[in-house]
Amino acid sequence: GAVVSQHPSWVICKSGTSVKIECRSLDFQATTMFWYRQFPKQSLMLMATSNEGSKATYEQGVEKDKFLINHASLTLSTLTVTSAHPEDSSFYICSARDWGGGLAQHFGDGTRLSIL
Amino acid sequence: AQTVTQSQPEMSVQEAETVTLSCTYDTSENNYYLFWYKQPPSRQMILVIRQEAYKQQNATENRFSVNFQKAAKSFSLKISDSQLGDTAMYFCAFFGVTSGSRLTFGEGTQLTVNP
Numbered sequence: 001g002a003v004v005s006q007h008p009s010w011v012i013c014k015s016g017t018s019v020k021i022e023c024r025s026l027d028f029q030a031t032t033m034f035w036y037r038q039f040p041k042q043s044l045m046l047m048a049t050s051n052e053g054s055k056a057t058y059e060q061g062v063e064k065d066k067f068l069i070n071h072a073s074l075t076l077s078t079l080t081v082t083s084a085h086p087e088d089s090s091f092y093i094c095s096a097r098d099w100g101g102g103l104a105q106h107f108g109d110g111t112r113l114s115i116l
Numbered sequence: 117a118q119t120v121t122q123s124q125p126e127m128s129v130q131e132a133e134t135v136t137l138s139c140t141y142d143t144s145e146n147n148y149y150l151f152w153y154k155q156p157p158s159r160q161m162i163l164v165i166r167q168e169a170y171k172q173q174n175a176t177e178n179r180f181s182v183n184f185q186k187a188a189k190s191f192s193l194k195i196s197d198s199q200l201g202d203t204a205m206y207f208c209a210f211f212g213v214t215s216g217s218r219l220t221f222g223e224g225t226q227l228t229v230n231p
Contacts, residue, residue: 032217038159043207043221091159095219103149103211105219107161 002098006108021079023094030096033077038091050077118143122222137193139208147213156204
């Protein structure tokens with residue numbers, strides 16, 4: 001089946017640093033990828049939609065200068081949390097749509113981000 | 117805009133028994149897909165089952181089946197012969213082919229399978 005690889009799975013860093021999270025579709029091309037944030041015991045909150053070769057579309061309330069998204073190829077999207085602060089600590093999940101596979105979205109394993 | 121509602125925040129079931137998780141949605145579209153995702157404690161999102169709205173036959177995947185009632189906009193998930201590994205958060209999700217590019221998720225149902 002379709003596989004989405006996300007790493008790192010866990011990162012701890014100091015306040016003020018930037019953190020990059022990678023999301024790769026391993027066996028299909030993903031023109032569209034999605035970045036979510038999830039708080040404990042809650043549903044997934046869409047942050048932005050990443051389109052290959054164009055600018056990402058951010059959801060209302062998400063700071064585009066803080067959460068930089070790059071989708072430079074059909075199999076790779078990156079999310080960079082710039083100047084991270086403790087309130088950015090969360091679980092981040094990427095997802096990619098398999099247009100050739102019944103439109104299902106497949107998810108990475110997520111990244112647990114802790115800012116000290 | 118589409119909405120997805122899961123009215124059962126938590127459910128529990130005994131091992132080997134059957135449980136049904138409910139999901140309702142609201143949309144004006146005719147062409148759409150519905151999904152159930154499972155998120156175990158590891159937090160990995162796993163696709164459990166998919167239903168195309170144009171198909172009348174309910175989807176099944178081994179012990180998992182759905183009851184898709186298009187007119188009622190209902191999409192429940194039945195888990196037969198529940199196993200301890202079924203303990204997870206279950207999310208119902210909607211994708212409208214015409215309207216947009218994103219999945220709309222319900223709030224989730226935490227299912228606990230007891231030994």
